[in-house]
Structure formats: C-alpha cells, structure tokens
Amino acid sequence: MTYKQEVIDFYNARTNYDNDATFNRAITLFDYATPFPGQSVLDVATGTGNIAIEAAKKVGTSGSVIGIDIATELLKIAQQKIQAENLSNIELIEVDAQIYEPESNQFDAIYCSYALVLFPNIPTILGNWYRFLKSSGFIAFTCSSEDSYSALSIVEACAKHGITLPNLHEPLGTPERIQYLLTQAKFNQIEIHSRQLGTYLCLEKAQSRWNGQFWLHIDNPLRELKPEKISRIKASYDDKIAALETEEGVWHEELIYYVVARKV
C-alpha cells in the first residue's frame, strides 16, 4: 500500500474525529491570526472542516473559504456541518494538498491545522503556499515538538533493535527548524507560540499509546518487519516508558507550536 493510501485509510476510519479537544486545538489558531470580513481563505487538510467553518463565519458572505482534503469520509462530515450551519461561502475539494494548484496570489490566509508534518515535502508545500498568497497575506499552522506523543521513546526503542525510524515531528519539531524552513520559503514576521497540551498518564495507558507498529511516515521501515521483531521493539518501548514513571504517572508530552508567518 502506498503512503498516500495509508493516510487516506487512516483518516477515513476516523469518523469519530470530532470532539471538544480536536475542535479547540484547531480553532486556537484564530487566537494568533484571524481573517477579516470579505477575505479569501484556504484551509489545507480541512478534515471535518473545523477551521474552514470558523473561517467562513469570520469572512462572512462577502468572503469565501476553500477547504481541501483527501479523506472522503471526513469531507462528508464537513459537508454535513456546513449544511447544518447554513453556510454558503465554503467550497470543499477532494484533492491531495501536494498537487493542489490554485491561481497565484489568490488567498489572504492559508490555514493548516495538525497536518503539515504529514506532507513528505514540507519545503515545497511552504513554497506553494507563499505563491498562493496575496502579498500581505498570512499562513497559520500547527506542528508539534519532536518529543510529543512519546516520539523519541519510539525512535529509541526501534534504534535498540537496529531500526532507523524517521520521526514525523522532526522536521518542524523545534522553533529553530520552523524558523529556518519559513525563512527559506521567503516568509517574514514569523511568530511561534507554544502551548503545552500534555498530561500525566498512568503507566498502562502511556504504554498503550503505541502498539509497536503504527507509524504514519512515508519512509516507515516497520511495515516490513516480522511480528516477532515488532513484539521485541514494543517490549523495549514499554521498558522505556516504565523507566519514565514518577509518582504523578508518565508525562505524555504534547507541545504544540502555533505558527503564523506573512508574505510581506
């Protein structure tokens, strides 16, 4: 199965995606950058449309929003929510964000919540967004620290068994790397706001957060491994997590960067 199909299947299966946490963590982006009435907005990887719907309310009927995604089932949910809210200024398009090619200088704002790391070529995507923006437009996206979701413990457990696992959160996993990639793509006035959404989990729950196999990354070596090897990696992961246990439980990092950058 191709990486793209794996992503599509994974998100199509998440028809229970919407809850207070997924809604709030997405629309927090508007705390840092919000469109004005009459503006034109693109929501990349809109999923169930949380950002697109909020943006449509902000730009009003004189503005417009396009939401794009590859997961048909999530787009269906987005469409139902749009109809329930009676919004006529949102268009949903089922398309891979990596090949989506609107006219240049079309959007005042481009949002991308919890999805940029899923695109294998982040510099190309950022370059495209710069082109799609009108001058003085902005992009607003989220990404996570490289150690969020116990990613480093997973990578280390794999390394112990000779497997080099690329970390999905590595390319945008520090403020310095975010700043570098945005500067390379010619963006200015870069703002990076951190929010810690992590919690302490009981040991059992922390260990159950990874099954030893699941890893959404184009270069995922775990796909090819035999079940016995996966079990050994999982056991090493469980040991690593157990070693992190304190009286409060195991810290489960979820450090989110809310990033805004402008085309000036």
Ligand SMILES: C[S@@+](CC[C@H](N)C(=O)[O-])C[C@H]1O[C@@H](n2cnc3c(N)ncnc32)[C@H](O)[C@@H]1O
């Ligand atoms: C974690 S969800 C985020 C959804 C939404 N932005 C939010 O924050 O509520 C990630 C989304 O990225 C979409 N996605 C992943 N790769 C994509 C691609 N190449 N093109 C378009 N959408 C993609 C998935 O289908 C999924 O809807």
